[in-house]
Amino acid sequence: MKRLAFALRPLAAIASGAGMALLFPPHSVGKLVWLVLVPILIALWSLGEKRRKRKAFFLGYLTGAAFFLPNLVWLRSVTDVGWVALSLYLALFPAAWALFASTLGNPWRGGRKEGLFSAPLYAFSCAATWAALEWLRGWLFTGFGWNPLGVAFHETPVFSQAADLLGVTGLSMLPIFMQAVLVQVCVRRVSQYHSAVLRRQVAMGCVVLVMGAAYAYGVWRLTTSKQGESIRLRALLVQLNIPQEAARPLWTAEEVHIGYEDDTLAAVEKAGSKQPDWIMWPETALTGRILRADDGTWGMWQQNVDTIDRIREKSPATIVFGVNETESEAHDGMLMMKEDAKEWNSLAILPSDGQLQTFRKHHLVIFGEYIPLIDKLPFLGKIYEQQSGVEFGGGLSVGESLEPLTAEVKGQNFGVIPTVCFEDTVPRLMRKFVREGPQVIVNVTNDGWFKETEGAAQQFANARFRAIEFRRPMIRCANTGVSAAVTPVGTTLHPDGGKPQELRDEKGSHFTRGTLMAEVDIPKNPPVTLYARIGDWGVILLGVFSIVGMSLRKKEAPEAPEEPEAPEEDEEK
Incomplete structure (x- = not known):
């Protein structure tokens, strides 16, 4: 039996990791989010005491690797080494969670008290x-918060609405809580988990209550969004x-x-009387x-x-575009680049009156827009060139302004x-720009680095949650997609109904050349959401309270001797 368990646990870990990869583009099998962690939960909770922590960490790492390696395979279009290194680094976070779930968050360990709310308590601690x-992982070392579990709801508007409470990472708690309760109720250890009928009813009642509340909240948000x-x-x-x-067009x-002149002017002419207020380039x-x-x-x-003058001949629209901005100074009435000038990746807004505004990008792409310590370690530039196939053009500077x-x-x-x-995948940065009154989220992006891979679709799946978290509509313009308009509830439907506002070809691909006349309604008095007010502190505090609370709970009861390795079904009496 132990040999069988030894073989099945790694398979369970891989199954959970591979299942998580299916939740996101290009697969987007969102319904799996309600089942995907069941195998790893059973594998972790059924571990014996001997080398429990070491085994749990290995199983969690296996889950993480089985998730991130296929999920981030689009990075191979730029760098194979970077793809493997980043994936294996990110796998450390599921491994850390597995360590907690197998010890402090494990309801099947001997000596644990079975209170009336034990099952939901353990489930909540694992979820938090x-x-x-x-x-x-979205914060450490500048962070890479790509594809948290909550993003699996990107095509499920009802459940995704709760992201405005604790953010999309907080939304990740919902499916984990449900699965962790159901595993405890349906798969129980004969030796120690003799739950009374009342405990089962309380556990299932908590699941129904939480799921019902999330569903009702989503329906309320969807039905009141246009008021x-x-x-x-x-x-x-x-x-x-x-x-x-890489970065070279x-x-x-x-x-x-x-190209921009011809395509823009053709679309302006085609628009007739419905002329655009904005013209957006990526x-x-x-x-x-x-x-x-x-x-x-x-x-x-x-x-x-x-180029701008040619557009101005036909349209007075405000032009919103991405451009490099360089630090300069005046010499004899002319602007000249400073020596060792800073350079920024900027978003520019240029209305017809010429009053230019720019935003300088804050969150730079490591080994893309800057390379740490390259001045002291120039061989890092050679590694970049070898991996990407182009020479590193020099690092960009970080923007400072937090004013909208x-x-x-x-x-x-x-x-x-x-x-x-x-x-637009970094909510902790974007919330710093939220103010009372009408606002729209604007994104200009270029995923051409990653060619025709799922990277662009994954970015869009993550980005649309910013509209939900802050209840502001979003317009995004991309070089290779996804160019789209997003409503404050995270959908791309036109405000007056009708088809989605996404730029795609006749086959449904966003890897296409074209134009899209998109419309959004910007609420004059939008709410300042809970997430906009407290940011990630809700998730952080819940996680800390869970770890501290379960640590204190562990001290209350001594652990029993080692348990059998595999879970078994109770026999009904």
Whole structure:
């Protein structure tokens, strides 16, 4: 029996990890979220006392590796070494959770008291610790919070609405809590878990209560989302689908500029009387820089000016675009780049009156936009070149401002929560821009680095939760997709009903060249959500309380001798 358990536990760990990978694009089998952790929970809780911690850590690490390696395979389009290294590092977090779940969060260990609420208590502690560790991996070493378990609800609007309470990491607690309770109720150890009927009823009652509350909250949010006055914003999204090798576009600068000019003007002409308020181009769309002096004086390279002037001949719309911005100073009435000038990856808003605003990206991509210690360790640049196939062009600087940008449509002012690249997957940064009053989330991104892989779809699945967490609509423009408009409830449906507002070809692929005239309603008095107010502190505190509380609970009862290895079914009497 022990030999069988020795073989089955690693298989259970791999099954849970592989199942989690199926929750996200390109598979998006979201229904598995209610079952996917059952195998690893049984494997961890049924471990004997001998080398329990070591075995649990190994099983959790196996689960993490089986999840992240296939889930992040799109990184191979840039670097094989980076894909493996990042995946194996991230696997440490499920391993840490497994260590907790097999010890302090284990209801099947000998000597544990079976109180009336024992099953939901252990389930909650495992769920809260998982969520806290998801927050930690999204914060530690600048963080990589990609695809927390809650993102599995990206195509389930009813349950995804609870993300505005504790964030999408807090949403991860819901399926873990349910599975952990059901495992305790349905798979019990003969030797020690003789639950009374009342305990089972309480445990199942807690599941029904939590699930019912989450469902009712989602229905309420969905049905009340369109109440109140709003500002209608019409934005023309232009996507050229320019191929790249790492950061290097495979089109010439002339081809890029002509592409944006021709596609934009064709869409403007086609729009007729329904002209756009905004024209949006993606991250680093224009090849010339913006030069910016310390006093706010600015200028642009001529190829940018020529492209914008050509658009201005046909449309007075505000132009929102991604561009590199360079630190400059005035010399004889001309702006010149400073020596050792800082350079930023920026989002620019340029209305017809020429009052330029820029947001400088905060959350830079490690080994993409900067390489730590490259000045002291220049061989790191050689490694980048060997892995990506292009020379490292130098590091970018980190933006500092946390003030939202501003915009106007038909005399009505509103705020802009700006994000560049994958910053729309970093909620702890975006919440710093939330203010009272009308706001829209804007993202310009370029996933061309990762070619036609699932990376872009995964980013979009994560990004749409920002609209839910902050109850602000989102407009995002990408080079290779996904260019779309997102409502404050996380859907892409047009505010007046109808088909989703996503730029896709006739086969449903977002890897296409084209334009999309998107519309969003910006609420004039949106709520400031609980998550916007407290951020990740809710998840952090719940995780800390769970670990401390279960540690204190452990001291109350001595542990019994080693238990049998495998769970068995109770016999009904």
